Amino acid sequence: MVVTSSTTKLKLPEGSKGVLVKNLYLSCDPSIQNRMRKFKVSSYADPFKPGSPIIGYGVAKVLDSGDPNFKEGDLVWGLTSWEQYSIIYGTDTLFKIHHTDVPLSYYTGIVGMPGLSAYVGFYEICSPKKGEYVFVSAASGAVGQLVGQFAKLTGCYVVGSAGSREKVDLLKNKFGFDEAFNYKEKPDLDAALKRYFPEGIDIYFENVGGKMLDAVLKNLRDHARISVCGMISQYNLGQPEGVHNLMNLAWKQARMEGFLVVKHLHVHLKFVEFVLPYIKLGKIVYVEDVAEGLESGPAALVGLFAGRNVGKQVVLLSRE
């Protein structure tokens, strides 16, 4: 990644059907890395073209619009580019922001795609029931912190794993997880999970993959559900680690199901109506890690894969 400069006129070309925006917040998402490949990993996102700006979710302000659905001054969230100003043509992935009584940056996180991921992956894929045992990996991240809070709202017992004492402290003392542990301090993940889940795990919200998944598979309860949101520990490996314990899916009559949040945008409005009251009442909280300036973007993105972020990683370009 390199930062380059050029000048542009802040006006759409005559007759353009696009939307010219000033980007305010950019979202650092692990899935961005999945497009930095030569091949297409899913049917829904092509690999980036080398030399082009990174494409990702963000919050922006409309400066000029050739699309009747948007007008100057509108605040929007959706797919934009990692640049100060962008012309967006694919406005089907651009949404007007109606609720401005939460921080705008939240549209890259708790009320954006990570929030929707937590909602779809936990409620729709896992159908949680009160009293169930829930485990969340990368639990202080953009998605995980919400899954834990949703689990508590549902009356579940929830344990989270993260990669530092600071994050473990957040899980227990800010997000209300029942228990949390630093996986780097647990060389035997199977033993750790057996201690936290003597009865086994009903629901695993999968954010990391690899060894953690393998240990979870050995600790499933009958009819367990695993929601595969991501596997961040695996994306930078030439070959992902081998997972050995899949036969437990049969022995425990368990289900492992993946999802792409981009295919659940139709649920977004319902989700926002569900989550906003909790945010306003302070019953759900959200921690962001804000990097300032476009030039801090590459390090912020790369930092995700080393767990350097604490909470949702955002890049702030401009407050308005």
Place this chain on the structure above:
Amino acid sequence: MVVTSSTTKLKLPEGSKGVLVKNLYLSCDPSIQNRMRKFKVSSYADPFKPGSPIIGYGVAKVLDSGDPNFKEGDLVWGLTSWEQYSIIYGTDTLFKIHHTDVPLSYYTGIVGMPGLSAYVGFYEICSPKKGEYVFVSAASGAVGQLVGQFAKLTGCYVVGSAGSREKVDLLKNKFGFDEAFNYKEKPDLDAALKRYFPEGIDIYFENVGGKMLDAVLKNLRDHARISVCGMISQYNLGQPEGVHNLMNLAWKQARMEGFLVVKHLHVHLKFVEFVLPYIKLGKIVYVEDVAEGLESGPAALVGLFAGRNVGKQVVLLSRE
């Protein structure tokens, strides 16, 4: 495994609530091996006690009964022991045979647990639709041969893999698979699957695990379903092989779900009513591999794991 002899009176002890049976057919099932461990792999079956007879499914004739649900002369199928005569106490896993116009041995196969496994795993777990692309591994085995025929009845395109030319021939010419291949002749399983499924795989009926599963994961279509019935290639390994491509579950919004057929016995009658007419009309066929005599049992069971059986492996003790 050793074969031992002793004598017994063919009469139940006074006041016994059990059922004394003469065993006619014993079923060689890969799952028997899962009970030859020191630990319990599922909540539904304890490890065998060394020195005791192997417990498995079979067909038997009632000689004496202390249970009002069974009487002398009844033909039954269900859990029995690998011996010529058995006293069965857990009669909740013993079922009367009502249809005797199919071979009795079929109650160890097509109308027994393997048949029910194919039915539940294909129809209930995978919800197949006409025109979908179906792949079955261990496709000439007790379960696989039926899954392929069910897939054809549903109007799917179905490809099977097996471990010999003889089996591949059966798949194509007896069971009506659209295509079949010998996995031992395909060092690059990924490339083989890409050739047979240029559009990808909608449904994978998993009987083998390991490298085959890994190759399938790379060839899933969006919304694919994997039904985990068993992973026979893995049971004799100290540690099962690593499966690397699980992130495709998310990228393809796919589901992988395991089941234990023993938990679906309530569907058995419905299944028999479904399958019997097809058998009688010759629209579904079934191939058995019959070993004769109790002393041939151990080699027949062990042979499953080397793929020595062609079709459902049965041990015949007595025809009546």
